[in-house]
Amino acid sequence: MSAVEGTNYFFRKAARIMDVGTPIETLLATPLREVKVQVSIEMDSGEIRTFLGYRIQHDNSRGPMKGGLRYHPMLDQDECSSLASLMTWKTAVVNVPYGGAKGGIACDPSQLSLKELERLTRKYVDQVQDVIGPTRDIPAPDVNTNPQVMAWIMDQYSRYHGHSPAVVTGKPLELYGSKGREAATGRGLLYVCREILRDLGLPVKGTRFALQGFGNVGSHTAQLLWEDGGIVVAVADVLGGVRNPQGLDIPSLFEHVKRTGTVTGFAGGSPCSNDDVLTADCEVLIPAALGHVLTRENAPAVRARLIIEGANGPTQPEADEIFEKRGIFVVPDVLASAGGVTVSYFEWVQNLQHLSWEEERVNAELEKTMKEAYERVAQVARSRKVSMRTAAYILAIGRVGKATVLRGI
Numbered sequence: 001m002s003a004v005e006g007t008n009y010f011f012r013k014a015a016r017i018m019d020v021g022t023p024i025e026t027l028l029a030t031p032l033r034e035v036k037v038q039v040s041i042e043m044d045s046g047e048i049r050t051f052l053g054y055r056i057q058h059d060n061s062r063g064p065m066k067g068g069l070r071y072h073p074m075l076d077q078d079e080c081s082s083l084a085s086l087m088t089w090k091t092a093v094v095n096v097p098y099g100g101a102k103g104g105i106a107c108d109p110s111q112l113s114l115k116e117l118e119r120l121t122r123k124y125v126d127q128v129q130d131v132i133g134p135t136r137d138i139p140a141p142d143v144n145t146n147p148q149v150m151a152w153i154m155d156q157y158s159r160y161h162g163h164s165p166a167v168v169t170g171k172p173l174e175l176y177g178s179k180g181r182e183a184a185t186g187r188g189l190l191y192v193c194r195e196i197l198r199d200l201g202l203p204v205k206g207t208r209f210a211l212q213g214f215g216n217v218g219s220h221t222a223q224l225l226w227e228d229g230g231i232v233v234a235v236a237d238v239l240g241g242v243r244n245p246q247g248l249d250i251p252s253l254f255e256h257v258k259r260t261g262t263v264t265g266f267a268g269g270s271p272c273s274n275d276d277v278l279t280a281d282c283e284v285l286i287p288a289a290l291g292h293v294l295t296r297e298n299a300p301a302v303r304a305r306l307i308i309e310g311a312n313g314p315t316q317p318e319a320d321e322i323f324e325k326r327g328i329f330v331v332p333d334v335l336a337s338a339g340g341v342t343v344s345y346f347e348w349v350q351n352l353q354h355l356s357w358e359e360e361r362v363n364a365e366l367e368k369t370m371k372e373a374y375e376r377v378a379q380v381a382r383s384r385k386v387s388m389r390t391a392a393y394i395l396a397i398g399r400v401g402k403a404t405v406l407r408g409i
């Protein structure tokens with residue numbers, strides 16, 4: 001099954017329960033526009049290299065399209081298309097006035113110098129500047145992109161269109177970024193985690209968590225859970241993992257990662273593989289790295305009671321069915337990882353109004369948004385007797401479908 005077929009499997013399951021009918025189902029599943037561009041740059045060695053860049057714009061019925069930019073060697077049109085449609089449903093679940101898009105460049109940034117990365121990013125903007133924009137499509141960070149990359153995007157876009165901070169979010173604080181955006185996805189996940197654990201009668205304090213991924217999403221989530229008294233028993237990054245059944249000391253792990261660039265080799269635990277983390281003995285599993293990692297093969301071995309999806313698309317449809325049969329709750333990506341785009345929305349609003357919010361305000365508005373979204377999804381799940389994932393899609397399809405029909409086709 002391709003990545004986009006996987007996402008559409010979840011979409012169609014909900015659309016059929018809602019009986020939206022084939023014409024609207026087809027319309028909502030079909031991306032508005034798929035852009036694939038040549039990104040050729042001169043390397044530091046003087047050699048010319050050509051990369052492929054993508055921007056898939058899935059839907060704009062509820063507002064400008066929104067979604068991250070990923071730099072990864074395995075990125076392709078299918079993956080971007082799947083991630084773009086997830087953004088449409090995610091922005092609708094948290095009810096921020098956006099559609100969905102996603103893009104990036106098929107490249108391995110660990111093999112590029114800073115100057116090469118800058119040239120690549122600016123060239124990509126040259127190629128897509130006519131389809132993005134503050135009222136069209138607003139990129140943001142995703143895997144292997146960061147505030148510096150967003151700053152280059154803002155600068156390059158502004159050379160064509162004049163000063164345009166609102167063209168991209170996740171920017172550095174010194175360049176119109178929002179306080180709280182860096183930790184927002186992890187913080188949003190924490191707020192949802194507190195809600196569902198309360199419903200299951202478990203406090204965060206003393207609950208055991210395992211996380212795959214220790215980048216933007218994974219590291220902030222781990223830190224915030226640790227601050228709440230959660231016991232993080234295993235974490236992994238691309239190079240491998242570390243576990244400690246008594247709980248890893250997260251501040252010391254941060255120090256280690258700052259020094260070495262990886263969680264592996266941390267003296268406060270014993271080594272494990274990045275796949276071992278998925279089947280660790282814990283109450284809550286948080287995939288926060290790449291997609292498609294929970295499969296038909298490893299789903300029967302998952303020991304967590306609850307899976308909270310920090311990554312986009314970590315659970316393949318066959319694994320999702322297995323979790324449902326086994327009574328393992330899954331809080332889906334389109335809800336659990338929506339904190340980032342929510343604070344991106346706050347950043348865009350601040351940019352358009354030329355003002356800056358205090359971090360307390362950002363976090364308070366984020367908490368309100370995530371709690372409301374959780375409550376609405378939980379209500380639909382209860383009333384329709386469906387999983388949280390199907391409920392989230394039902395809520396999102398209702399909002400996007402209504403906007404589409406009201407605007408006229």
Ligand SMILES: NC(=O)C1=CN([C@@H]2O[C@H](COP(=O)(O)OP(=O)(O)OC[C@H]3O[C@@H](n4cnc5c(N)ncnc54)[C@H](O)[C@@H]3O)[C@@H](O)[C@H]2O)C=CC1
Nearest residue numbers: 142143144213214215216217237238274289311312337340
């Ligand atoms: N950055 C954001 O605001 C948001 C990100 N997401 C999703 O969260 C996930 C992680 O994104 P970021 O943290 O931003 O990326 P990042 O680039 O900051 O970190 C990615 C992490 O995943 C690890 N990783 C990569 N391949 C791995 C593997 N095979 N096994 C174990 N670990 C592996 C990396 O070593 C790194 O620790 C992605 O699925 C992304 O789409 C979702 C919502 C918002």
Ligand SMILES: O=C(O)CCC(=O)C(=O)O
Nearest residue numbers: 067068140142340341344
């Ligand atoms: O912050 C944003 O606009 C998008 C974040 C993102 O790419 C995601 O939620 O997957």
